Structures are given as structure tokens and as C-alpha cells.
Amino acid sequence: MGAEYVTKFPRILANVLIVLLSLPILTGCWDRQDPENMAFVIAIGVDPGPKNNYLFTFAIAVPKLLGAGGQSSDAMNKSIVVHTVEGSNIVSAILASQSFVARKITLTHAKAFVLGENIAKKGIMPVLSEVVRSQEFRRSFYVMTTHGNAETYIKNIKPTTETDISLWFELELDPKNVGSMLPYNSRFHNFINDMEKPGTGAVTIETAYRPDISKGKAHLSQGEGESEERQPIIGEQNAGNVRRTGEVPVEFLGSAVYKADKLIGFLNGDETKIYSMLRDEYLRTAWDFQDPANKELNLTIDMKAQKRAVMKVKRKKNKIKVNFSIAMEGDLISVQSNTDYTKSKNRKKLEQSIEKNLKSDSMKLLDKTIHKWQVDCFHINNQVKSTFSTLKEWEDYKWKKHVKDIDYHVDVKFYMRGHGDQVGPALIGDVLKK
Amino acid sequence: MGKHQIGIREAASLGIIFLITKIFLPFPRSMVDIGGTAGWLIVLIAILLCPLTWWGIRGVITSANSGASLITATEEIMGPFFGSLINFSYFCLFFMVTFIVLRTFSDMIVTDILPRTPIEIVLLALLIPTALIARSGIEVLGRIAWLTVGIIILSLIVLLVGALMTYADPKALTPIWGTGKSHIIKMGIIKSSLFSELLAFGFIVPRIRNKNDRSKAVWWCLVISSVFLLSSVITYQYVFPYPTGTRINNPLLEVSRIIIAGRWIQRVESIFLIIWLLCTILKLSVGLYCSAATISQMLHLPKDKILIFPLSILIYYLALLPKNQMITVNLDSNIIRTYGSIISIILPMLTWFVGGLRKKWGQNM
Numbered sequence: 001m002g003a004e005y006v007t008k009f010p011r012i013l014a015n016v017l018i019v020l021l022s023l024p025i026l027t028g029c030w031d032r033q034d035p036e037n038m039a040f041v042i043a044i045g046v047d048p049g050p051k052n053n054y055l056f057t058f059a060i061a062v063p064k065l066l067g068a069g070g071q072s073s074d075a076m077n078k079s080i081v082v083h084t085v086e087g088s089n090i091v092s093a094i095l096a097s098q099s100f101v102a103r104k105i106t107l108t109h110a111k112a113f114v115l116g117e118n119i120a121k122k123g124i125m126p127v128l129s130e131v132v133r134s135q136e137f138r139r140s141f142y143v144m145t146t147h148g149n150a151e152t153y154i155k156n157i158k159p160t161t162e163t164d165i166s167l168w169f170e171l172e173l174d175p176k177n178v179g180s181m182l183p184y185n186s187r188f189h190n191f192i193n194d195m196e197k198p199g200t201g202a203v204t205i206e207t208a209y210r211p212d213i214s215k216g217k218a219h220l221s222q223g224e225g226e227s228e229e230r231q232p233i234i235g236e237q238n239a240g241n242v243r244r245t246g247e248v249p250v251e252f253l254g255s256a257v258y259k260a261d262k263l264i265g266f267l268n269g270d271e272t273k274i275y276s277m278l279r280d281e282y283l284r285t286a287w288d289f290q291d292p293a294n295k296e297l298n299l300t301i302d303m304k305a306q307k308r309a310v311m312k313v314k315r316k317k318n319k320i321k322v323n324f325s326i327a328m329e330g331d332l333i334s335v336q337s338n339t340d341y342t343k344s345k346n347r348k349k350l351e352q353s354i355e356k357n358l359k360s361d362s363m364k365l366l367d368k369t370i371h372k373w374q375v376d377c378f379h380i381n382n383q384v385k386s387t388f389s390t391l392k393e394w395e396d397y398k399w400k401k402h403v404k405d406i407d408y409h410v411d412v413k414f415y416m417r418g419h420g421d422q423v424g425p426a427l428i429g430d431v432l433k434k
Numbered sequence: 435m436g437k438h439q440i441g442i443r444e445a446a447s448l449g450i451i452f453l454i455t456k457i458f459l460p461f462p463r464s465m466v467d468i469g470g471t472a473g474w475l476i477v478l479i480a481i482l483l484c485p486l487t488w489w490g491i492r493g494v495i496t497s498a499n500s501g502a503s504l505i506t507a508t509e510e511i512m513g514p515f516f517g518s519l520i521n522f523s524y525f526c527l528f529f530m531v532t533f534i535v536l537r538t539f540s541d542m543i544v545t546d547i548l549p550r551t552p553i554e555i556v557l558l559a560l561l562i563p564t565a566l567i568a569r570s571g572i573e574v575l576g577r578i579a580w581l582t583v584g585i586i587i588l589s590l591i592v593l594l595v596g597a598l599m600t601y602a603d604p605k606a607l608t609p610i611w612g613t614g615k616s617h618i619i620k621m622g623i624i625k626s627s628l629f630s631e632l633l634a635f636g637f638i639v640p641r642i643r644n645k646n647d648r649s650k651a652v653w654w655c656l657v658i659s660s661v662f663l664l665s666s667v668i669t670y671q672y673v674f675p676y677p678t679g680t681r682i683n684n685p686l687l688e689v690s691r692i693i694i695a696g697r698w699i700q701r702v703e704s705i706f707l708i709i710w711l712l713c714t715i716l717k718l719s720v721g722l723y724c725s726a727a728t729i730s731q732m733l734h735l736p737k738d739k740i741l742i743f744p745l746s747i748l749i750y751y752l753a754l755l756p757k758n759q760m761i762t763v764n765l766d767s768n769i770i771r772t773y774g775s776i777i778s779i780i781l782p783m784l785t786w787f788v789g790g791l792r793k794k795w796g797q798n799m
Contacts, residue, residue: 018562025559030551132681135546139692140700170697189601189692196678386608391470391676394609 036063039103042080042165043157045150046127047116049086054119054127056093057084057151060101061109061165079165084151089130107136111169113143113188115204116150120256120263125195128261132192139189142173144205145256145263147240153209156249172252173205179285180276181235181269182206183255195261199400201375203275206254206266208240214249231298233288235270259375267365273303274358274365278324278378278410280309286333292353293339293346300334301354306415313383322380322408328358331418340424347416354414362410374404442647442654444576445638447583448720449655452631454586454662455717458686458710459538461628462670464767466679468621472612473679474667479622481660483779484629488652490782491636497789504636504782505731511789518732520781524633525728527777529749530770531631532721536560537753537762539714542684545759547707557753560715565746567719568726569739572641575719582712589709590662593686594669596693596702603675607668612676627774628663632656633782634724683759686710722746 045057059080083100087093094105113131115124131137146153162168171177175184186205194202212218220243237243239253255267255275267275276282284304291297306329314321332341332350341350369377381399388394440448465473491504498507504524509517540556548556567575611618632652639648670685673692682688690703726741735741756762 018566022559022562025555025562028548028551030555031548135549138701139688140694174697185601187694193601193603193675193678197675382603382605382608386605386610388609390609390611390614392614 033104033106037103039101039105040109041105041107042110042169043112043114043154044090044107044110045084045114045116045146045154046119046124047150048119048122051086053086053088054093055084055086055151056090057082057114057154058094058097058105059154059157059165060105064163079159079163079168080157082155082157090127090134091130107134108138109166110137110141111166113141114150114153114207115143115145115263116153117145117147117263118149120145120258123261124258125261128192128195131188137188139192140187142169142186142205143188143191144186144207144252145266147206147208153207153250156209156214158248158250160247175283178252180273180281180283181253181285183272184276184281184283186255195258197381198395198398199376199381199403200379201264201369201373201377202258203377204256204258205252206239206256206272207250207252208238210240210249210251213244213246218245220245229296230290231296233270233290233298235273235288236268238266238268257369257373257375257377259373264373264375265368270361271365271368274361275369275377277305277326277328277358278309278311278362278365280305280311282309282328287330289354289357291335291337291339292349294337297336298334299332299336299341299350301330301416302333303328303330305329306413311378311380311383313380313387315384315387318402318405320380320384320402320406322378322406324362324408324410326358326362326411327413327415329415329417331420332416333420335425338425338427341416342419342423351414351416355412358412358414359410362412363408366408366410370406370408371404374400376403376406380406438571438573438641439643440573440576440638440641441643442651444573444580445635445642445647445651446654446658447579448572448576448638448716449632449635449652450583450658450662451579451586451713451716452634452720453629453655453659454590455535455710455713456628457590457663457666458713459535459542459766460683460685460763462667462685463679463682464763464771465625465667466671466674466676468613468625469618470612470680471607471609471671471676472618473671474607474664475610475612475618476622476625477628477664477667479619480626480628481664483623483626483775484632484656484660486626486779487629487632487775487782488635488656490779490786491633491639492649492652493786494782494789495636495639497786497793501640503640503727503731504633505728507789508785509732511785511792520785521728521732523777523781524636525725525732527630527633527770527774528721528724528728529745530765532718532725533749533752534762534766534770535714535721536564536718536749537756538759538766539710540753541759541762542687546684546687554754557750560711560718561746561750563715564718564722565742567715568722569742571739572638572723575716575723576638579716579720582716586709586713587658587662589706590666593690593693593706594665596695597669597673597689599695600673600693602672606672606675624772624775627771627778629656629659630770630774630778633778634720636782637724637727722749 040061041058042061043059047055049055059082062078062081085093085096087096097105159168182205183203191202191204194200237253239251242251242253253269255272257264273285282305287301287303288298291299306327310325312323339346341347369375385394465476469476494504494507495502498510505521508520512520540553543556544553635652642648642651670689671679673689674682687703690706693702694700722745726738726745730738730741
């Protein structure tokens, strides 16, 4: 027993020594990060700077203080603190920010990357190339384009129902809440992948600051040139001009389309729905249409895709033909006219009217993006490139030049599945017929 | 005291871990870099050629006396001079794989996970457990590999499926021939060196208890490793389609970072990192063990153990030599994965051929 202990002793000693030597290495002191010493940037805004540089606006989450009941309500209600720094890149702007922010600024929890309209029109690749390189950025944050300056926009993010700014962004952009009024795939990964492909139109969320809401001067009058008789359609609005009053002075609605790295235009809520429908990304969303029985009134369909949208692309020599086959279905959830759409004849009329609407709106959107803007937001290029056998052949084809010549056709089918909890319209007793 | 013995499961697990760990390193990107949209085809061609390495090793081992390892068998067939030359080239391969993987994985940790930690500390933190495990011998290595291979494979499946559910470009693999048909076929043949690690079976196979299980262990390893090597490159191509896929520094780490399933399941890369760390340490241990075993068998030393710590120190200093991350990546891509098949396929085949000739001449005489 004793001899065995003596032979094992050097081995035990060696193991103990190795463990002891390993302990200081495994503490990880170099990269120690205490959350209470960190400032978490939730949103970053970019605007053009005065000297061929940029203005970076950082929204830093205000930590919730435990047992801070005695503090002023103003400080307690703030969910973010915002500052803007002039710099040639994000890292140098953060470094400059550290001169007055005591905590270590980190981008690891960034939720939103807000591009100001001016920088978006000028070109954003120099900024994005830093984002893809940074180890702190995750490719899962949302990219959004704001009307006006990103700085003004971020300064006016004042959520009223949420104290957690990160959760506020998640909820505002949750597809279950907004449906297809915002582009579904609007995270940075989608954006940069589309931007790096030739001829593809990258898309971001459209957002805007409302100075009238902020000053309490918002009014609900109709827009210019709109008919007084016809009910306006909610989806025909963009962020920045939603007819409303209220408190939160920012809003998200529609999408911003980029050609290469420059903003080329915006799509309103309904155009964004059509865009999502054609890209097979449509999520269940309420959709307003003109009532075929009374053009002055709207009816609302709770719309979803019946089948996956199919895009067939044919290439004959240099000519590209694209055919979209769409099948949608929905429940009639709001109708104000007295027409009973549960009756077969009326239902058919409604279905045909909606099909016609969806088809004409689809063609308008395709005309706008493909012919007018010459961008392919629908990943047509993906199918065209599969008709080539090598990358060289595909690159020599120069897809970008062919986008404007694409010939497209849309087939839309719509089926009315349900009609809410009532069969037939609600009628005043005097109107009721036998 | 007899030599340590292992079973079929331990042997296959060792081979799988030694082969597939490269998918956590820049391997998927280098495939896309070479083949464009056809990066996966290069891996497929390499998979079709990988049995050649095993057939070569099996041929060498069966041509020599019973119980011989690849090293002793090579020396027996080729003689002390040529045998030692060939064995030294095997040593170089194992040794290079070990220090390059150590440096590449450390670079990945320093770049993305622990940016302020000095690389020397990361190297040490990886090398100490590596040396300890390698010193414990093939039996311990085999047992640890068998215990961990399940969790490694499960984590890979979760990672690949999770990533594809988050983002997948449906036509990412087209144009089908990527950078060109002849280029893809040529590179597929050259990149058969992706399976150079199979040479480790030259040490593992003679230690398998049941002689009948030897081929079974290797084929299990080949099939499982091939499936994961191929599926990881395909998934990477779907998640980071060409040309984006040519620019990602740490491919699978980035793939794990984009996984999102609702508001609650995201930022999951930390879980995968622990498993990758485990996998890398095991790979390094197998590499270090094979390097030590090669040298000790070449020098006819009674034990491999005594060489583990001197070789570890050498590996540590060699891993520090590359001035930057790209030099290490290029060493792997331009040397090991370009000329590796000369060592892993041609040399065993040549030895087998010579062994066959010598047997034939011996019988005739």
C-alpha cells in the first residue's frame, strides 16, 4: 500500500500542479465584462457629416435602477439616452463617445440600424463594410430607413407603453403585430446578402419621425387631392403620414428600396404587402379593399396565402419571362355596405374584384420596381442564374443590364374562406326585409 | 503490460472528431472561395476519393507483420532509409495539422470571443488539456471521443437545421459548376487531402480489439464524417450565398450567430462554442498523440508518453510563428490541403505496392 502510494505520488503532484497552473489562465480576466459597467447601444443612426464623414447617433439603453423610488419621474421615464458624434467610422465615433460616457459602450445588443434619408441616397456601402467586419455587430439586427435625419428620428424615440427599449423594438417590428405592412426579411443579414448580389434591390423597413405628433399639432384632415366621398385605404400610407394623433412621435410603415447601395424609393403599406405576396413572404394581415357593391366604402379581408407563391422564370436568349402564380385566401372581417357576401353570387363578385385589385396592384408594383427603378427585389436573378452552368457565364451575362427588359405576368386567385362571426350584414330593424 | 486496446465505437468516434473539426474553422469558406457556388462539389469529389487513403493504409498494414502500425509496417516494407523518410512525412502532416488547428482555433477565439485575451494564453489554455489527454494514451482518447461524439453530432444537426430555418437562399448552389467544370474536378481531386487525417487510422486500427471490426470502424467514420463535411458546406452556402460566402472569417460561428427562432431563442452561439472547444481539444490530442507515436515508433522508443510534452512545447512555439491569421489559413489551404493527398494517398499506396512486389518476389525466390 505504502509503495503504491509512493509510485503514484509524482503523478498526483504533476496533476495538482497542472490544475494549479491552469487556474490563472482560465479566469478570463482579460475579457471580463460586467453588465453594470457597460452601456448597451440599442439603436445606431447614420447621417452624412459635414466633412466627407458621418454623424453617428447612438441610443443607449438606460438601466433600470432597483429601489430608485425617490428619483425624479423624468429620469425614471427615460428608456434611452441619445448622443450624436461626428466621425469617419463607427469605432472612432464610439471612442469619441467614451470621452463623456463613463460605461464601456457596446454594440452587442443593438436592435436597429437607422439610415437617414440623405446618407441612404448618397450610398451606404462604406458604412456597411464596417458593420460586416465588426465582431460586435450581429447580423440579426433590423435595418431601417427614415425620412429625414436619423439623428432627429432617434432623439424622438419615446415609447409610452414599454420601459424596455429593446422589447419595444421587438414588439413594434413583430410580424405578428404588423403583418406584411413591413418587409418580413428586414434584418441586416438579408439586407447585405441582397446588396452584394448584382442587380438585386435590397429592402429595409421604412420609418419616420412625426414633428406634428411631437408638438401636439397633428390633425386628422384628409390628404391633398383625395376624394371626400371615398374612404381612404390605410395601406396606401407611408411612415410619416399616417392619419393619426397620439404620443409616440415615430412610426413604422412600408419599405425602402435600394438600388445597389443607394436608396431609390419607398413602398407604401399596400405595396409592401404586394411585395411580400410576390416574394412568398406574406404573413396574415388585414387588407382593405374597395367594396365592389359600394365604391365609396371599404371592406377588410383578413388575408393569408393559400399556397406558396410560385415564381417561374424562363430565359430565351437574352429575354427573361417571369410568371407569378399567387393563391390567397381570407375571411371577410369588416364590411359596411348592406351586401350579403355569404351569398354565392355576391361572394363570387367580391372574389373577382379582389383578384382584379391584387393583379393590377402587383403589375403596378412590378412596373415601378423593375421598369422604373430597374431593380430586382423579387430574387428573379436567383432563378436566372440557375440557367447558367458556371459563374463566369452568369457574370458575363451582366444581369443588371437585363433587369429593365424583364417581361412579367401575374396570376392571382383569391378565395373567400369565412365571414367572421356573422352570416350576412348587420342591419337596422326597419330595413330588414322578409 | 499489453498495449491499450479500443473498440469499434471508440475508433470510429476518434476518426470522426479528427476529421470533422475542420468545419468549425475556415474550411467552408475556403471551399466557396475555390469553387464559388460549387464549393460543395469539391467536397463531394474529395469524399468519393477518400476511401483511397484507407485502402492504402490497410494495404500497408496487411502487407507487414501482424500487429504492425502504419509506421512500423512502412519501415518493414520500405527499409530503414526510405521507410524513415516516408514516416517522417507522416509525422510532418500530423504535426502541421496540430499546430495549424491550434493557431486557427485560437485566432477564432481571439477575434470573436475573447478579443482582449493574449493569444499566448489561449494557446496555453488549449494546449495544456490537449497534452494531458494525449499523454493518457489512445484508450482514454477513444473513451472521451465516444462519450462526446454524440453531443458533437447533435449540436451540429441543431446548428445546421437552425441556420437553414433562419435563412436559406433557395438557389444558392447554382450555377451548378461554379468556377468551372474542369476547375472543380481538378480541385476536388487536389482537395482529397481534406481526408488526410484518415492517416490516424494507421495507429488506431491496430489497436482495435476485434480484427474483424477494423474496416467497419473506418467505414462508419468515413460515412458520418462525409455527411457532416458535405452538409456543413451546403448549409454554409445556403446561409451565406456566393459571393457573401467568400468573405466570412469564421463561417460556422457566423452561421450560429444568425440563428433566431422567435424572441427567446437567439444568441445561441455560446452553447455551440463549448462543444466546438471540446471537439478541437480532442482533435489536437489525436494529432499530438499521432505525432508522438510516429516519432517514438521511428526511433524505436518503448513509450510515446515521453515525447508528448517536448512536442507540445514545439507546437506552442510553431503556433506562435505565423504573423497573422491569414498566414495560418493559407498554410492549411495551400500546403496541407493541397499537397496533403501526396502524403495520405500516394505514399501509403506506393508502400502497399512495394509491399506487394516484395511479397511476390519473396514467393518467387
